[in-house]
Amino acid sequence: NTYDNKYVDRQQNGVGRLRLAYKPNERLRFVFSSQYDNSSQKGYPYAIYNDKKNQIKKVNYNDESYYDREMLSNSLVTTYAFKPFILESVTAYQHIKDKQVVDQDFTARDMFSGQQKQNINILSQEIYLKSKPPKDAKYEWITSVFAFYQHVDKNVDVNFKKDAIAVIPKLPAPMYYQENFDNPNFAWAISHESTFNDVLIKGLSVNLGLRFDREYSDLDFVKDTYLTASNKKIKALNFDSNLHFSQWLPKAGLNYHLSPNANTYVSISKGYKVGGFNTSFAQEEDRTYSPEYSWNYEWGIKALLWEKKLRTSLSLFYIDWRNQQVYQPIIDEKGQVRPGSLLQNAGKSRSKGLEFSATAFITHNLQMNARLGYTDAEYV
Template structure:
C-alpha cells in the first residue's frame, strides 16, 4: 500500500509543485496568471445551473477532460470519480458504496440509473451498452438519492450522459488509434446547418476492435475479443417562425460483440497476470445491441416560464453464453437471451422568478422485459438437507425418514461419494412488465438575499407484473442400490426419488403476479450564501426502491417483497476563489436504510434463494473536490472520497442454520478513493497530461467471511502526451503506466479471477476542421 500511496503522492506533488511555480509567476507574464475556472453547467436536476449553485454532490467530466485524458468509456470516468468504484469487472458500479443494482443480491430494480440523452439504460446494458465516450459532451454523476427527481431507480444516485449537440457552425473531427491488445479504432463526428440558424445536424460514428489479453488454450483463440460499432444522428430545430422553441431529436445504435461479462483468467499458471489464459471449452460471449431514440422539446413561454418535455424509447437485445465449469470438459454451460424495451414520457414547467425558482413535472414509463435462460448446471449436493430428511427433521417430497444421526451421516457420505453434484438441465422464461407514473416538484425560495429554503417531492406509483415458466430435468445417472451395503439399499431408492422430486420442484411453473406500490418522497433543506462565492447548505431527503416479486429457482415460486427506503442527510460547501482561479467543494452525508431487500438462502440447496425485507444499514462519508485553472496553459484537479458502510441488521434464518451478518460491509465499497491530475500546454504545440487514481481495498461480497473475499487496493497512473495544432494532433497515451497488478474478484471453487487491465500503451491521430 505504501508504494501505491507514494506514487499517488508523487503525482500530487508534481501537480501542486507545478501549480506553485505557475502561481508565483511575475505579474508581467499575463498569460501565466491564474484565470477564471470554466463555468460548468449541469442539467441532471431538470434545470440548468452551475456546479457552484448545485447543492447535490455532483462530479462533472467535460468534453475537454474526456479528450485530454484519453477517456474511452464510462468506466474510465468511474475510475477518476471520488466515492465510485466498478464492481465485477466492467459490469456495474458503486456510488458511495451502493451498487447500481443491489448491495446484497436482493431486488430487481436498480439503485442508480444511467441516462443517455434522456433515455434510461437498463442495468443489464451496463456491460456493452452505449457507454463509449466518443463525441460525448458531458457526464454528470450525482451522488446520493435522486428519487425526488428521478424516481424508483435512483436511491444511490444517477448518471447523466449528454452527447454533443448540433450547432449552426460547420465542424468535424476524426480520430484513429491503436493500442496494446491489438486494440484498433476509428471514429468520426461532425455536422452543421441544414437551414441557417433553424435546422442543424450532427452525426457520430466509431468502429472499435480488439483481441484482448486472455488466450484460451483449449479453443486456441482469444477469449476477450471486442468488435463494436456505434452510430448516432442528431437534429436541432429552432424555427424562426416559433420564437423560443427548440427541439432535439436523437437516434443511436450500438452493436457490441465481446467476451462474456465475467471473463476469468486462470491463477494457477506461471506469471498469470502478464500471461493470461483460460481453459474453457464452451463459448464465453456477450452480444448486445442497443437502440435509443429520444425527442427533447422546449418552449419558452415568457421571461419566467419554460415548458419542456422529453420522450424516449430504447431496446436492448442481449445474447450471452458462458462456460459454467470454467474448464476444458463439458460439465456445465448456459446462456441468457433478453429483450428489454423501455419507453418514457416526461413534461416539465420551469419557473425562474426573482425569489422563487423551481419546476413541476409529470412522468410515465413502461419497461417490458423478456428474459429467457437455459443451462446445464451441476448443483452441489445439499448434504445438510439430505441428513435432515434421513433423520426425519425435514419432510420433503413425501419421504420422511427416521435414521439415527450417526447412521444418517454415514449413509450421506456414501451416497454423496457417488453423486457429489446433481446435474440439472434447466430452462426459464420470466417476462416482466413495469409501469411507473409520477408527479414531482423541486425548487428554492429566497427568504433573504443570503438565505434560501429548498424543497421538493415526488409521488410515485408503480405496477409490476411478473411470471415464470421453468423446466428442470435430472441430467445425470442415479446411484445404483447394488453398489451399497444391503442395509442401505432401500434408502438409496428413496433418496433417488427424493433427488428427482427436488429437481422436479424447480421445474414447476409459477403463476403471473401483479403488485402495485406507491411512495411519497419529500426533500427539504436550506442554503446560506456567506459571500457571492461561498455557500453552505443542508438537505434531508427520502430515497426509495420499489418492491416486487422474485423467483426462487429451487422451489419454482414467485416470492413477493416490499419497498425499501433511505433517509439521506447531507451537508455541502461550495467555494470559489477568483484570485487563484480555484474551486473547492465538499459534501458530507449520512444515510439510514430500512426495510432493505436482501437475498437469503433458505437451505434446500445452492439455488434456494429468495428476496426478503430482512436488512437495515447505514453509511456515511464525504467528498472533497478541487479544480484550478492556473493559466491559459495549465490546470489541475484533485478529489478525495471516504465511505463507511455497515449492515445494522442482516439476519439469515434458514431453519437449519441461523447466521447474524450484522456488522459486515457493503461489497465494492472502498473506504478511500483519491484522484489527481493536471495538464500543461507548451508554447510550441506540445501538450501533456498526467493523472492517477487510487482505490482502497474492498470486500467483494456482502456478509459471510468477508476477510476471504477482498479486492485489493490499487493505484492507476495514466498519461497522454503529444503535439497538436488548430487542425490536427498526434499523441501517445498510456493506461496503468506502472502495470499495477490487481484483481476485481476471485473464485474460491476454481483458481480463476477477474483481473484488472494491464498496462496499455497506444498512439492516436486526430484531425479537426
C-alpha cells in the same frame, strides 16, 4: 483459453450517434438524439483459484462463452418558452437485445453451461413546467409529471451435463431446464419543488419538494425441466404474480450565500427504490424482494478562491437505510448454494462519509482536477 488455444477477452464495439436540432422561432426548440451501440465480447478470462497455495490456474474451460448486445436509444426534447414559465417535454425510447452464453463451471469438465437471451423495450415521457424568474426573484418553482413503461422478455437455458452428477449426487441423469420471464412494468410520478429566496435575511434560500411515485409490475414465469437424452419433461413450474408500490418522497434544504463566491447548504431527503421480482431463485419466499428506503442528510460548502482560479467543494453525508436491497447467493431449501445470485432485503444499514473536490484553472486551456472520498458503511 488453454483448452482450445483461443483468446477469451477479445471484443468488438461499434457506436453511431445522430443529433438534430430545429428552432423555428425564439420560443420553440426541438432536439432529437439517437444512438446505436453494438458490442460483441468473448468471455470470460476466469480461472480456478487455489486458496491453499495462493495460486491462480490457467484459463481452461471447454464450453463456448460470449456476450452480444445491441442497444438503440432515441429521445426527443421539446421546449417552449412562455412569458411566465418554460414548458419542456422529454420523450425517450430504448431497445436492448442481448445474448449471453457461459461455461458456468469454468473448467475443462463437462459440467454446467448456461444461455440467456433478453429483449427489453422502454418508453418514457416526462413533462416539466418551470418558472422563468427575473434576477433576484424571491420565488422559483418547478413541477413535473413522469410516466414509464418497460417490458422485459427473457429466456434462460441451463444445462447439467454428465460430469455434474459427481458434484450433485442426487441428479438422476444429465438434464436441462428452460425459464421464460415475461415482465412488464408501468410507473408514474408527479413532483413539485419550490425555492424561496432571501428568507429572513439576504442570501438565505429555502427549498421544499414533494414527489409521489406509483409503480406496477407483473411477472409471468414458466420453468420446464427435461432429461437431456430423451427430451422428456420431468418437472414444470409456472406462476403469474403482480406487485404494486407507492410512496411519498419529501425533501427540504437550506442554502446560504456567504459571499458572491461561496455558499453553504444543508439538505434532508427521503430516498426510495421499488421492490420487484428475482429472475433466479430456489425458494418460494425469494421470488420477490421489498422496496428499500433511506433518509439522506447532507451538509456542504462550495467556494471560488484565488480570483476564481480555484473551485472547491466539500460535503459530509449520512444515509440511514431500511430494507436495503443486497445481492446474495442463491440458497435452496436444503441450505445448498446454487449458481447465480438474487436480491434480498437487509434489515438496517447506514453509510456516512465525506467528499472533497477541487478544480484549478491554471491557464485558459489547462485545468487540473482532484477528488477525494471517504465512506464508512455497515449493517446495524
